[in-house]
Amino acid sequence: MAGTAQHKILLDESQLPTQWYNVVPDLPSPPPPPLHPGTLQPVGPDDLAPLFPMDLILQEVTGERYVDIPGEVLDVYKLWRPSPLYRAHRLEQALGTPARIYYKYEGVSPAGSHKPNTAVPQAFYNAKAGVRKLTTETGAGQWGTALSFASALFGLECEVWMVGASYDQKPYRRIMMETYGAQVHRSPSDLTQAGKAIRVDNPEHPGSLGIAISEAVEVAAQDPDTRYALGSVLNHVLLHQTVIGEEALLQLAAVDEQPDVIVGCTGGGSNFGGLAFPFLREKLAGRMSPTIRAVEPASCPSLTRGVYAYDFGDTAGMTPLLKMHTLGHRFIPDPIHAGGLRYHGMSPLLSHVYELGLIEALALPQTECFAAALQFARTEGIVPAPEPTHALAAAIREAQACTESGEEKVILTALCGHGHFDLAAYESYLSGRMVDEDVPDERFADALADLPEVPA
Amino acid sequence: MAGTAQHKILLDESQLPTQWYNVVPDLPSPPPPPLHPGTLQPVGPDDLAPLFPMDLILQEVTGERYVDIPGEVLDVYKLWRPSPLYRAHRLEQALGTPARIYYKYEGVSPAGSHKPNTAVPQAFYNAKAGVRKLTTETGAGQWGTALSFASALFGLECEVWMVGASYDQKPYRRIMMETYGAQVHRSPSDLTQAGKAIRVDNPEHPGSLGIAISEAVEVAAQDPDTRYALGSVLNHVLLHQTVIGEEALLQLAAVDEQPDVIVGCTGGGSNFGGLAFPFLREKLAGRMSPTIRAVEPASCPSLTRGVYAYDFGDTAGMTPLLKMHTLGHRFIPDPIHAGGLRYHGMSPLLSHVYELGLIEALALPQTECFAAALQFARTEGIVPAPEPTHALAAAIREAQACTESGEEKVILTALCGHGHFDLAAYESYLSGRMVDEDVPDERFADALADLPEVPA
Numbered sequence: 001m002a003g004t005a006q007h008k009i010l011l012d013e014s015q016l017p018t019q020w021y022n023v024v025p026d027l028p029s030p031p032p033p034p035l036h037p038g039t040l041q042p043v044g045p046d047d048l049a050p051l052f053p054m055d056l057i058l059q060e061v062t063g064e065r066y067v068d069i070p071g072e073v074l075d076v077y078k079l080w081r082p083s084p085l086y087r088a089h090r091l092e093q094a095l096g097t098p099a100r101i102y103y104k105y106e107g108v109s110p111a112g113s114h115k116p117n118t119a120v121p122q123a124f125y126n127a128k129a130g131v132r133k134l135t136t137e138t139g140a141g142q143w144g145t146a147l148s149f150a151s152a153l154f155g156l157e158c159e160v161w162m163v164g165a166s167y168d169q170k171p172y173r174r175i176m177m178e179t180y181g182a183q184v185h186r187s188p189s190d191l192t193q194a195g196k197a198i199r200v201d202n203p204e205h206p207g208s209l210g211i212a213i214s215e216a217v218e219v220a221a222q223d224p225d226t227r228y229a230l231g232s233v234l235n236h237v238l239l240h241q242t243v244i245g246e247e248a249l250l251q252l253a254a255v256d257e258q259p260d261v262i263v264g265c266t267g268g269g270s271n272f273g274g275l276a277f278p279f280l281r282e283k284l285a286g287r288m289s290p291t292i293r294a295v296e297p298a299s300c301p302s303l304t305r306g307v308y309a310y311d312f313g314d315t316a317g318m319t320p321l322l323k324m325h326t327l328g329h330r331f332i333p334d335p336i337h338a339g340g341l342r343y344h345g346m347s348p349l350l351s352h353v354y355e356l357g358l359i360e361a362l363a364l365p366q367t368e369c370f371a372a373a374l375q376f377a378r379t380e381g382i383v384p385a386p387e388p389t390h391a392l393a394a395a396i397r398e399a400q401a402c403t404e405s406g407e408e409k410v411i412l413t414a415l416c417g418h419g420h421f422d423l424a425a426y427e428s429y430l431s432g433r434m435v436d437e438d439v440p441d442e443r444f445a446d447a448l449a450d451l452p453e454v455p456a
Numbered sequence: 457m458a459g460t461a462q463h464k465i466l467l468d469e470s471q472l473p474t475q476w477y478n479v480v481p482d483l484p485s486p487p488p489p490p491l492h493p494g495t496l497q498p499v500g501p502d503d504l505a506p507l508f509p510m511d512l513i514l515q516e517v518t519g520e521r522y523v524d525i526p527g528e529v530l531d532v533y534k535l536w537r538p539s540p541l542y543r544a545h546r547l548e549q550a551l552g553t554p555a556r557i558y559y560k561y562e563g564v565s566p567a568g569s570h571k572p573n574t575a576v577p578q579a580f581y582n583a584k585a586g587v588r589k590l591t592t593e594t595g596a597g598q599w600g601t602a603l604s605f606a607s608a609l610f611g612l613e614c615e616v617w618m619v620g621a622s623y624d625q626k627p628y629r630r631i632m633m634e635t636y637g638a639q640v641h642r643s644p645s646d647l648t649q650a651g652k653a654i655r656v657d658n659p660e661h662p663g664s665l666g667i668a669i670s671e672a673v674e675v676a677a678q679d680p681d682t683r684y685a686l687g688s689v690l691n692h693v694l695l696h697q698t699v700i701g702e703e704a705l706l707q708l709a710a711v712d713e714q715p716d717v718i719v720g721c722t723g724g725g726s727n728f729g730g731l732a733f734p735f736l737r738e739k740l741a742g743r744m745s746p747t748i749r750a751v752e753p754a755s756c757p758s759l760t761r762g763v764y765a766y767d768f769g770d771t772a773g774m775t776p777l778l779k780m781h782t783l784g785h786r787f788i789p790d791p792i793h794a795g796g797l798r799y800h801g802m803s804p805l806l807s808h809v810y811e812l813g814l815i816e817a818l819a820l821p822q823t824e825c826f827a828a829a830l831q832f833a834r835t836e837g838i839v840p841a842p843e844p845t846h847a848l849a850a851a852i853r854e855a856q857a858c859t860e861s862g863e864e865k866v867i868l869t870a871l872c873g874h875g876h877f878d879l880a881a882y883e884s885y886l887s888g889r890m891v892d893e894d895v896p897d898e899r900f901a902d903a904l905a906d907l908p909e910v911p912a
Contacts, residue, residue, distance in 0.1 A: 006469055007534040013462055078463040079542075079837050086535075090609070108564065110837030112876070152834040153546070172628075175879040178886055179833050377635050378608040381535050381566030420568070420876040423631040430634055 009251040011082035017246040019066040023277040031352035032323040053129035059236040085251035090379035099402035113417030115146030118240035123150035132225040133157040137212030140339030141173030143231030148182035161187035164207030187212040210315020232268025241274025259412040265390040266294040269347030271416040293360040300333035303361035310454040324351040328447030334437040337425030338386035365436035370429040385417035465707040467538035473702040475522040479733040487808035488779040509585035515692040541707035546835035555858035569873030571602030574696035579606035588681040589613040593668030596795030597629030599687030604638035617643035620663030643668040666771020688724025697730025715868040721846040722750040725803030727872040751850040756789040759817035766910040780807040784903030790893040793881030794842035821892035826885035841873035
């Protein structure tokens with residue numbers, strides 16, 4: 001194969017998708033609406049107006065199949081999009097598999113992950129609405145970095161509440177956000193009532209995503225020039241991420257391929273939905289028939305071990321109620337290294353699609369994922385973020401099955417970011433200190449006992 | 457410009473250059489040869505055989521204008537090459553300049569810099585010669601990461617001596633090399649005579665690039681299955697890097713542009729030579745007439761304040777004597793943040809080209825460079841490594857001059873890597889702690905008094 005095999009399938013900037021795809025109108029039934037936690041009635045646009053600009057609220061509830069991407073957003077997307085689709089020749093050789101493995105690489109974005117796909121339009125629509133400042137939370141740091149970057153480009157201030165433990169352990173993540181001009185606070189902070197209430201008991205509290213959300217929401221709700229931005233879970237976030245799948249469709253078509261299996265990692269669901277929904281459209285229309293599989297960590301398995309029920313989106317119970325696969329909003333996942341997958345719930349839209357039987361789910365232990373990551377780095381070169389190691393491990397399982405069976409399946413996966421800020425997790429694996437947590441059934445049962453009561 | 461301006465000029469894999477360019481035969485005179493430090497006679501291939509495989513030694517001295525890139529190397533290059541050329545629309549707008557700024561981005565390589573352009577062929581030729589293990593040194597970590605990556609792909613062991621201070625301060629760099637399978641030692645180590653001799657006096661010695669080179673060379677010279685690899689300075693390294701400039705030529709031609717000014721940063725000179733030499737060929741042939749300018753740090757200004765003389769390549773004085781611009785092999789640069797530019801000398805080939813008057817040189821203080829880096833990150837999105845911030849600052853100076861004069865110059869620069877492992881330097885700048893060292897003339901004079909004596 002010396003000097004001949006094609007590794008990257010690139011698209012020209014002129015081939016960048018100009019519309020996001022909304023899967024809802026193509027589904028046999030719409031997903032259940034979010035409910036107001038007090039009235040238990042469906043949430044309306046006005047309920048959300050203190051937090052989001054109207055353009056995003058309308059995208060959250062739209063029934064249109066396609067939504068135009070504004071020119072200003074396309075202009076920023078072009079800093080890194082269309083992103084490359086890779087054929088993993090070297091990994092295939094190492095596995096001795098007849099399968100053909102393709103991965104869509106989102107780590108080429110300046111922030112290093114798929115998150116800017118939605119951070120950029122969110123910043124744009126807020127700037128267009130005259131908003132001056134965005135607030136948000138960040139755990140692993142990918143989302144905070146993406147929103148800081150997007151805010152810089154649209155002249156918005158950006159204030160990030162970073163989970164305390166992460167703030168202490170990942171100073172580089174904080175500095176990257178500050179390099180983009182954002183202000184980063186250790187959460188819980190003294191700047192909010194929510195933060196102060198917790199610091200009274202423990203000034204050094206390590207924080208949680210739920211607390212950080214409460215702080216960011218509190219600040220946004222109090223200032224008419226400030227809004228809040230969320231990096232996953234919601235419909236408009238998944239909508240924006242569909243550029244991933246739309247590009248991948250064009251790229252596979254350019255080499256005359258159709259996927260037999262699509263695997264992606266799921267935390268809140270935006271990376272997976274972004275890749276999978278355009279292919280699901282093709283599947284529902286009978287134009288292709290891939291198996292679509294969501295991969296989640298064994299220690300935070302909302303699809304495979306959670307229930308499908310109305311639950312709060314945050315730990316503190318302040319958000320609207322969302323119908324989703326959940327481990328219970330009080331479930332605190334073990335501190336696995338893929339911080340971006342440590343969420344108790346799952347995107348309501350993706351949960352609905354799973355409930356409809358249109359996708360499968362699989363939970364994997366983290367040591368298998370890091371073994372896959374090392375094999376990937378030593379063949380394909382890229383050091384993956386901890387989150388997509390789950391997708392790579394699932395792709396390798398599938399390719400190894402092909403080695404056994406002799407099937408020449410086409411496997412598509414999403415490498416949603418690089419691991420340059422996550423090397424402490426690699427050290428944990430390389431040194432043999434990483435273990436697979438075995439979550440006892442009682443812990444799941446305990447957390448599910450706290451679900452809010454919603455009449456059917 | 458909404459949704460219309462082209463940001464990236466991409467080449468197809470089929471347009472990847474298949475030859476490296478050697479500038480030597482196009483120069484009015486050849487560069488002076490390296491000398492054996494004992495005999496003061498030109499070094500021959502046999503002198504270098506304990507350290508390098510014969511293919512690389514022959515490339516070091518070749519008089520051929522073009523050298524074919526092996527198919528196995530092209531196959532690895534395709535993991536990230538051709539690299540993108542960007543038009544910096546947003547930076548131009550922020551500067552209000554009529555200039556058009558283009559930057560060639562090498563941070564898309566898995567190792568995050570231009571270094572794999574030579575690490576990959578070096579690993580390939582060593583593997584082809586039956587070598588089992590490569591040794592090298594690394595300071596900032598870019599080169600060690602690149603060689604670790606390349607060694608993994610060609611099944612070589614890789615042993616890296618990492619400057620002690622860097623080893624202590626940059627654990628993520630070390631872990632990235634280990635992720636690729638390399639063995640990383642803190643230098644000075646107990647594994648070599650050179651290291652032990654220093655540790656006798658100070659077991660916690662912070663090390664230096666010179667010491668680390670001595671350790672890596674010592675281990676390679678003692679084992680017939682082991683060779684040594686160098687990441688800059690030498691002719692064959694600059695040769696491999698010319699893929700950068702060859703691609704940039706094709707990319708500018710694709711948008712009907714010719715550069716008026718080319719600026720690149722120089723440490724050992726490989727990134728700059730790689731970008732500049734193909735354009736120098738065009739200039740010498742009368743096909744274009746760019747000003748070509750090397751940019752170095754004010755605290756390590758070998759071209760602008762050094763002398764052109766024979767000197768050792770390492771601090772300890774073990775290497776052949778190289779005719780180059782040097783601050784003296786005992787010059788210890790201040791601890792500026794661009795570790796990759798802290799080298800007392802300059803590539804002999806680039807020094808010769810400078811002496812011939814074919815390129816200019818400029819020294820910049822680091823705070824101006826980081827101010828440029830922030831402006832770049834907040835407009836173009838990419839957070840640059842500390843080294844190319846020097847090139848960006850020089851490009852911005854040139855663009856601002858165009859704002860004054862109204863000239864529509866085309867400025868080309870090389871963004872040779874991202875700064876994901878260098879954010880401590882950004883923190884130093886953002887917090888106001890970064891200062892510009894003012895090196896007194898006596899320090900330069902003192903170091904130059906130690907130059908070896910070589911009869912004219």
